[in-house]
């Protein structure tokens with residue numbers, strides 16, 4: 001599979017009304033299938049904005065994104081992609097406090113083909129995969145920060161994505177937990193061939209990736 | 225985990241807030257059910273009071289505020305009876321008065337030979353007779369069984385009615401609630417005690433048997449032409465004539481409308497707060513690929529669960545309240561609430577309406593928010 005393009009972004013421009021310069025200023029980026037790419041850069045350089053653009057969570061003034069072999073147009077296309085080949089992880093876990101860990105993981109499967117019982121069985125399996133075997137019944141409030149982020153990763157994997165986009169996934173964790181999360185993501189990348197784009201401040205996290213790019217003022221440093 | 229399951233969990237997560245919103249819905253629906261039930265009940269009892277004794281037509285003073293404040297000459301009964309198409313007519317004098325200075329009861333004065341007598345069944349004693357009056361007694365009186373049971377009345381006992389002693393001559397069973405909870409004396413005795421010599425409150429008439437709808441209309445038109453000072457109403461629509469009932473109806477509607485609007489606002493407030501607190505949760509639903517309509521549906525289900533629980537409880541509370549109100553000593557025996565299936569269905573429909581009004585707006589707005597701005601945190 002190596003050599004296939006998982007993500008191709010060309011000339012992305014994003015302006016926020018309140019900013020005098022563009023948050024994304026003609027950003028172009030290519031990610032090969034199976035790659036684990038780190039996006040680093042100073043605060044405010046547009047890393048999060050870039051990731052949301054790749055996930056279709058924000059509208060763009062210019063540019064186009066090709067992802068998972070498709071060129072999504074419009075909200076419905078993007079929604080379908082996020083319900084399938086694109087999984088997302090954020091700095092905060094955003095677990096639903098009223099649902100158990102397993103139900104949180106099952107949440108993206110609602111509306112899919114699986115029946116309610118099978119969703120929970122798969123959720124438990126995914127929790128085991130992120131090192132939380134047997135903890136499906138726990139409420140998010142009863143989990144540590146590291147455990148909660150693992151649940152969030154399991155949730156991102158719910159619909160078997162081929163691409164995982166993560167914005168500062170270790171941003172709220174201590175060193176130990178951060179290392180464990182990075183190890184988990186590396187394993188997933190190696191074992192399941194999931195393409196990863198990880199936005200991070202942390203050089204250690206970046207070093208664990210197969211490639212790094214640095215974003216400055218809304219463009220890749222040294223890029224086109 | 226299903227949408228309904230998620231909705232229930234979210235509601236249980238904040239039991240006080242959910243409980244208070246359900247309470248608001250319960251109050252609104254209960255107010256509607258109870259008030260409509262009472263109005264329909266009052267109307268029904270009134271209509272029943274006439275129809276159960278075979279009256280097809282009621283002639284009363286045109287423009288009178290209610291049947292008890294109408295005044296008509298009793299001798300018109302004979303004239304009405306001679307109208308073609310009318311089989312029988314009789315005068316009656318109805319009064320609300322207190323018995324033994326105690327509870328208010330409904331007393332009817334019926335002329336001898338009035339067709340109403342045939343509709344009551346004396347299960348003990350007999351109907352009042354002319355000879356009952358005299359020797360310090362104002363007259364004989366028959367009491368309804370429900371009234372007798374409630375106050376332990378016995379035949380031969382003297383009761384004070386219109387501040388005059390009446391002797392109980394019999395206890396009767398009647399088909400109508402209001403008559404069965406009341407008393408019947410001779411028209412002349414009631415007239416004598418109420419300073420209404422020659423007066424009645426209504427003239428009731430029966431059509432010739434076998435008269436069809438058009439025939440009945442013709443008889444009524446004839447009567448209206450002959451007695452322009454009288455309101456001529458079929459018993460079923462009699463109640464439309466009376467101002468008090470119209471006021472009761474308007475009151476019932478306005479009170480329940482206010483309750484329903486405030487319940488809708490309560491649900492709106494709950495859902496707006498819930499949706500605001502859960503921006504992150506709603507944004508993550510979008511981020512994991514939930515289509516917008518499913519997010520909206522999820523929130524609507526939550527609001528609907530709230531209002532449906534409230535509506536079902538409200539119907540129960542409303543029925544209980546209506547019966548509770550009518551068993552109060554002041555009104556016992558006058559009204560039996562009538563909660564029709566249509567009323568219950570309308571109440572549930574109102575509940576669903578409350579839910580939709582309270583939920584759609586916040587859900588729509590929440591699902592339309594920019595998820596990126598929320599999820600990036602900071």
Ligand SMILES: Nc1ncnc2c1ncn2[C@@H]1O[C@H](COP(=O)(O)OP(=O)(O)OP(=O)(O)O)[C@@H](O)[C@H]1O
Nearest residue numbers: 016018019023042043044045046047048049050597
């Ligand atoms: N919703 C918004 N409205 C206005 N400006 C925004 C919005 N989101 C981001 N920005 C601005 O866009 C620029 C890029 O923001 P972005 O969050 O992508 O940076 P970042 O590289 O992720 O920063 P950090 O490392 O602090 O997370 C910043 O100047 C930020 O203030």
Ligand SMILES: [Mg+2]
Nearest residue numbers: 047048049167
């Ligand atoms: Mg950021």
